Amino acid sequence: MIEDILTVFWRDWIVLKRRLTKFILSRTVAPILYLVAFGFGLGKNISVDNGTYIDFLVPGILALNSMNISFNSITPVHAERVYHKSLEEYILAPISSTSFVTGKISAAILRSMISSSMILILAFLFGAKLNLSIVFIGVLILNSIIFAGLGFIAAMTIKTYEEMSQVNTYILLPMSFLCGTFFKTTTLPEGIRFFIEILPLTHTSYLLRGLANNFEVSLMSLIVLIIYAAAIFFLSIKSFDRQLK
Amino acid sequence: MIEIKNLTKKFENKIAVDNISFKINRGEIFGLLGKNGAGKTTTIRMLTLQTKSSSGEIFYNRNSVINNEIEVKKLIGVVPQHINFDQDLNVYENMELHAKLHHLKKSERQQRISELLEYVELGDVSNENVRKLSGGMKRRLLIIRALIHRPKILFLDEPTVALDPQVRRKIWELIKNLKLQGVTIILTTHYIEEAENLCDRVAFLNHGKLIAIDTPKNFCTKFEKNSLEEVFIELTGDKI
Numbered sequence: 001m002i003e004d005i006l007t008v009f010w011r012d013w014i015v016l017k018r019r020l021t022k023f024i025l026s027r028t029v030a031p032i033l034y035l036v037a038f039g040f041g042l043g044k045n046i047s048v049d050n051g052t053y054i055d056f057l058v059p060g061i062l063a064l065n066s067m068n069i070s071f072n073s074i075t076p077v078h079a080e081r082v083y084h085k086s087l088e089e090y091i092l093a094p095i096s097s098t099s100f101v102t103g104k105i106s107a108a109i110l111r112s113m114i115s116s117s118m119i120l121i122l123a124f125l126f127g128a129k130l131n132l133s134i135v136f137i138g139v140l141i142l143n144s145i146i147f148a149g150l151g152f153i154a155a156m157t158i159k160t161y162e163e164m165s166q167v168n169t170y171i172l173l174p175m176s177f178l179c180g181t182f183f184k185t186t187t188l189p190e191g192i193r194f195f196i197e198i199l200p201l202t203h204t205s206y207l208l209r210g211l212a213n214n215f216e217v218s219l220m221s222l223i224v225l226i227i228y229a230a231a232i233f234f235l236s237i238k239s240f241d242r243q244l245k
Numbered sequence: 246m247i248e249i250k251n252l253t254k255k256f257e258n259k260i261a262v263d264n265i266s267f268k269i270n271r272g273e274i275f276g277l278l279g280k281n282g283a284g285k286t287t288t289i290r291m292l293t294l295q296t297k298s299s300s301g302e303i304f305y306n307r308n309s310v311i312n313n314e315i316e317v318k319k320l321i322g323v324v325p326q327h328i329n330f331d332q333d334l335n336v337y338e339n340m341e342l343h344a345k346l347h348h349l350k351k352s353e354r355q356q357r358i359s360e361l362l363e364y365v366e367l368g369d370v371s372n373e374n375v376r377k378l379s380g381g382m383k384r385r386l387l388i389i390r391a392l393i394h395r396p397k398i399l400f401l402d403e404p405t406v407a408l409d410p411q412v413r414r415k416i417w418e419l420i421k422n423l424k425l426q427g428v429t430i431i432l433t434t435h436y437i438e439e440a441e442n443l444c445d446r447v448a449f450l451n452h453g454k455l456i457a458i459d460t461p462k463n464f465c466t467k468f469e470k471n472s473l474e475e476v477f478i479e480l481t482g483d484k485i
Binding site: 007011015085086090094096 | 293294295296297315316318319321323325327329330331332333334338342343345346347348
């Protein structure tokens with residue numbers, strides 16, 4: 001099983017290695033803009049919880065960036081399934097669905113972590129003071145699993161490329177702005193807030209911010225993320241199995 | 246070697262394969278013939294576990310495929326009708342991915358890939374992206390990719406579709422050589438000439454049903470016809 005996971009991962013690594021410079025450069029543009037526009041421009045004179053806005057902002061950017069990167073890293077599987085039909089290679093191979101899904105999600109995690117590292121380097125250059133820990137990295141990985149898994153399920157179930165891009169517009173984009181990334185969810189109206197606080201990105205933002213700024217964090221948020229990750233991983237495997245219908 | 250019993254595949258409002266049963270013997274080239282939409286590809290997809298049957302059973306070496314999928318996948322090689330390479334990988338990497346997925350050790354992998362690429366005269370393009378290959382090259386690559394793990398049974402779904410006669414004959418030679426090596430071959434085609442040239446036995450499918458099965462020679466003798474095409478017309482009242 002490990003050998004099969006590594007094979008699936010190897011394929012994505014080959015492709016990433018070939019485009020690594022382009023990948024890093026293209027994934028650095030949006031975070032720089034967020035840091036400059038919101039961190040320096042808008043947030044220069046803002047203080048949140050007795051800290052600077054940039055210290056508040058960077059964990060939010062990390063959360064939304066790892067969501068976007070992990071989701072979009074796995075969506076080419078949609079083209080492999082619908083257009084190129086190269087997914088058949090894996091369906092015909094003597095490997096389990098779990099191995100395939102794990103390999104794909106692992107590659108998405110790698111991309112997400114490379115991109116997160118770039119943001120952290122930039123953030124430190126911009127003067128952010130953040131406390132990094134193993135749990136902090138663990139939360140980033142959990143967030144990547146959740147959204148890579150969602151990307152995988154979308155890639156396995158959605159029929160056209162246009163519909164795939166709608167997931168970005170109608171699901172990821174609203175979450176990017178509303179799930180405690182740029183401001184606290186406590187400022188939202190009660191009804192919206194209840195809904196927003198169910199979403200996984202809200203818990204990721206909250207945990208990353210708390211851990212990075214040495215605030216006390218709720219264990220419940222971590223449990224919520226673990227449950228999301230486990231459920232989505234399971235559903236990803238089921239969505240791959242459904243290709244055999 | 247392969248036995249299918251009462252195999253049926255229903256889609257929402259269509260029966261693609263309708264209660265077919267037959268056996269395929271070890272080492273033979275077995276042809277599935279029929280018009281487009283006759284159920285040839287769906288039958289192959291069920292036999293290769295790419296799609297589940299609605300009812301019926303499939304046996305490989307007398308073992309049901311149910312709960313035996315991984316073992317069956319080790320036995321078979323599949324050449325699809327469409328080109329399904331990984332577009333982000335080059336020729337060698339596509340071969341290597343297949344070899345890794347079938348658990349070939351590194352030393353064997355390299356040797357086997359080089360040997361097969363040379364066999365079909367693709368050694369010079371091993372570092373090219375698959376998108377740059379001609380139609381004939383892609384077809385040859387599809388076939389050797391399916392052979393990397395030395396399958397005992399090879400499925401070829403319309404292996405020479407849209408190829409010029411010269412390349413088609415080259416692929417026929419390749420298929421005949423595989424038979425000599427003991428590989429059991431199941432191929433679908435709507436080129437009658439291809440079936441007459443290659444197949445030990447053929448099965449005619451029409452509207453999802455199996456209408457007849459025999460050797461090309463027996464068909465022609467029994468129906469007093471000169472070609473399988475004429476036999477098919479006699480059986481169905483229609484051309485392939």
